[in-house]
Amino acid sequence: MQSQPLPLEGITVVAVEQAVAAPFATRQLADLGARVVKVERIDGGDFARGYDTAAAGLASHFVWCNRGKESVAVDLKDPRGLEIVRRLVADADVFVQNLAQGAAARIGLDAATLCAEHPRLIAVDISGYGPSGPYAGRRAYDMLVQCEAGLVSVTGSPERPAKAGIPAADIAAAMYAFSGVLAALVRRGTTGRGGPVEVSMLDALAEWMGHPLHHAMHGGTPPERTGLAHSVIVPYDVYATADGGRVLLSVQNDREWRRLAQQVLAAPETADDPDYATNPARVANRERVDALVTRALARLGVEEAVSRLEAAGIACARLRDVGEVADHPQLAARNRWREVDSPAGPLRALLPPITLPGGEEARMGAVPRLGEHTGTVLRALGMTEADIAGLRTDGVVR
Numbered sequence: 001m002q003s004q005p006l007p008l009e010g011i012t013v014v015a016v017e018q019a020v021a022a023p024f025a026t027r028q029l030a031d032l033g034a035r036v037v038k039v040e041r042i043d044g045g046d047f048a049r050g051y052d053t054a055a056a057g058l059a060s061h062f063v064w065c066n067r068g069k070e071s072v073a074v075d076l077k078d079p080r081g082l083e084i085v086r087r088l089v090a091d092a093d094v095f096v097q098n099l100a101q102g103a104a105a106r107i108g109l110d111a112a113t114l115c116a117e118h119p120r121l122i123a124v125d126i127s128g129y130g131p132s133g134p135y136a137g138r139r140a141y142d143m144l145v146q147c148e149a150g151l152v153s154v155t156g157s158p159e160r161p162a163k164a165g166i167p168a169a170d171i172a173a174a175m176y177a178f179s180g181v182l183a184a185l186v187r188r189g190t191t192g193r194g195g196p197v198e199v200s201m202l203d204a205l206a207e208w209m210g211h212p213l214h215h216a217m218h219g220g221t222p223p224e225r226t227g228l229a230h231s232v233i234v235p236y237d238v239y240a241t242a243d244g245g246r247v248l249l250s251v252q253n254d255r256e257w258r259r260l261a262q263q264v265l266a267a268p269e270t271a272d273d274p275d276y277a278t279n280p281a282r283v284a285n286r287e288r289v290d291a292l293v294t295r296a297l298a299r300l301g302v303e304e305a306v307s308r309l310e311a312a313g314i315a316c317a318r319l320r321d322v323g324e325v326a327d328h329p330q331l332a333a334r335n336r337w338r339e340v341d342s343p344a345g346p347l348r349a350l351l352p353p354i355t356l357p358g359g360e361e362a363r364m365g366a367v368p369r370l371g372e373h374t375g376t377v378l379r380a381l382g383m384t385e386a387d388i389a390g391l392r393t394d395g396v397v398r
Contacts, residue, residue: 003358003359003360004356004358004359004360005033005359005360006032006033006356006359006360006362006363007032007033007356007359008029008032008033008034009033009034010033011029011033011034011035011093011094011185012034012035012037012091012092012093012094013026013029013030013034013035013036013037013092013093013094013095013096014036014037014039014085014088014089014092014094014095014096015036015037015038015039015069015095015096015097016039016076016085016095016096016097016099016104016109017038017039017046017096017097017098018046018047018048018098018099019046019047019048019061019098019170020048020061020065020142020167020170020171020174021098021126021169021170021171021173021174021177021201022096022097022098022124022126022174022177023038023046023048023062023065023066023174024064024065024170024171024174024175025096025124025126025173025174025175025177025178025181026038026069026096027064027065027066027067027068027069028174028175028178028352028354029094029178029181030067030068030069030363030365031067031068031352031354031362031363031364032352032354032362032363033360033363034093034094035070036068036069036070037069037070037072037088037092037373037377038066038069038070038071038072038368039072039074039076039085039088040071040072040073040074040370040371041073041075041076042073042074042075042371042395042396042397042398044370045071045073045370045371046062046066048061048062048065048066049062049370055342055344055347056342056344056345056347057344058342058343058344058347058367062367063342063347063349063367064349066367066368067340067342067349067364067365067366067367068340068363068364068365068366069365069368070368070372070373070376070377071368071369071370071371071372071373071374072084072088072371072373072374072377072378072397073370073371073374073397073398074374074396074397074398075395075396075397076107078394078395078396080391080394080396081391081396081397082107082108084378084381084396084397085109086108087381088377088381089109089114089118089121090118092121093120093121093122093185093194094121094122094123094124094181094185095109095111095114095121095122095123095124096123096124096126096177096181097109097110097124097125097126098125098126098127100139101127101128101129101131101136101137101138101140102137104125110123110125111123111124111125111196111197111198112196115194115195115196118194119193119194120188120192120193120194121194122181122184122185122188122194122195122197123194123195123196123197124177124180124181124196124197124198124199125196125197125198125199126173126174126177126199126200126201127140127198127199127200127201128140128144128145128200128201128202129145129148129200129201129202130198130200130202130203131198135148135202140169140201140202142167142168142169142170142201143163145169145201145202145205146163146164146168146169146205147163148202149169149202149205149206149208149209150206150209150212150213151163151164151168151169151205151208151209153222153225154209154212154222154223154225155225156225156227157225157226157227158224158225158226158227161225168205168208169201169202169204169205170201172201172204172205172207172208173199173200173201173204173205175204176199176203176204176207177197177199180197180199181197184197228248228319230250232279232283233250233251233252233279233283234251234279234282234283234285234286234289234290235249235250235251235260235282235289235290235293236249236250236251237249237290237293238319239290239293239294239297239298240294240297240298241297241298241300241301241302241305242298242299242300242301243301243302244302245301245302245303245305245318245319246302246318246319247297247302247305247306247309247316247317247318247319248316248317248318248319249293249309249314249315249316250314250315250316251279251282251314252315253279254277254278254279256312256313256314257271257276257277257279257282258271258272258277259312259313259314260293260309260312260314261276261292262312263308263311263312264296264308264309264312264314265292265293265296266296267292267296270292275288276288276289302318306318326348331350336350336351337349337350337351338350338351338364340364340365340366340367341365341366341367342366342367343367343368343369347367349364351364352364370398371397371398374388374397374398375388378391378397
C-alpha cells in the first residue's frame, strides 16, 4: 500500500516572525509538509539567532523552532522590501506574524488588512495580550505572561514562586496558532474562504491554567505551592536514593499504600494503621509518611527503587535532568531521534509528537542560514539577476 503524503503538501506559509511563539507554530506546519518562507530582518535576522551558541555555534532556540524553512532577509522599512513580502503573501495560503503590537498594522501586514485583500488567505496575528484592552500595547515576554496568567503563583516551593523552566506562554500560543491554522484550512476547504486567526499568549496560558483557575473562581481556594509534593495526596513527592538519584512516586489509593508499606517500605505494620491507612490520615501525618518513604528509598539505588515500586504497582518516575532526557531509553527504543542539517552540520532533533501511521514521516528540513533562500525566492517572483543585485546593493535584501 502506497504511503499517504504529508497532510500540508502544497500549502505555502509566509511568516514575519521572531523569538518562539510564531516560529514554533510555523515549524509544526513545515514538519507536516508546508512550504514555510521565513521573512527576517537584514541586520541579524530573527533575534533568537543571537540567544546563545550552544548548538554547535548556533542558537539552540533558533535550531529548535526553525528547521525546514526558507530564510528570506528583507528590509520591511523600505517600500521595495515590503512589496516583496506583499507579492509573497499574494500567492500564499497562510500568513503568520508576531511583531510588536501595532507594528504589522502600520505596514499593512495585519490579518484584517491582508484577508480583505486576499479572501482565501488565512492570516494569523500572534500577540502578547490581544489587539485591544488596557494591556494591548504592553511588552509581553514569556516570563511576564507567566506572571500575569498566574502560572508563577502555583509553581515553585511554599517559600518561593518560580517560573516554568520552559517558555510555556510562547509554546501555548504557538500550539493554538498551529491548531487555528489547521481549523481554518478545514473551513476554507468547505467555504473557499480564509480569514483572520487571533491568538494571544495570555489567552493561551490562561486556558492552560484550567484546574487551579476554575478551582479558585468557583469557590475553592487558590492552590498552595508545594514543589514536587501534592497538596492533597500523600505520599506523592520526590525522594532521594542511595546513589544520588531521585524518584518521584505517587500513591493514588489505600490499596496502593498497603502494597507500598508491605513490599517497598518494609513497614507492614503501617498498612492498616489508622494513622496511615487512608489518604486523609496520611495527609494529616505527612511528615511521618515522608520520613518512612525517605528512609526506605535512601537504602536503595535508583534502579532498584524503581524496580521495586513498579513490582508493587506504584506509579513512579526517575527525576531526570535534560542530559538524561537526551539519552532516554524510551525515546531511543521508539527511534524518535533524527538528524537535521544546519549551517553548523548535522544536529540531533526529535521527531514531532504527531505521528501519522501509513503516511510519510515528518519532513525535518534543514535549519537555514540568514537570507539563504533570498535569491531563489526572488527569482521565483520573476526578478532578474540585475534586479536582485540592485536590491542587495541598496541594502533592501540580504
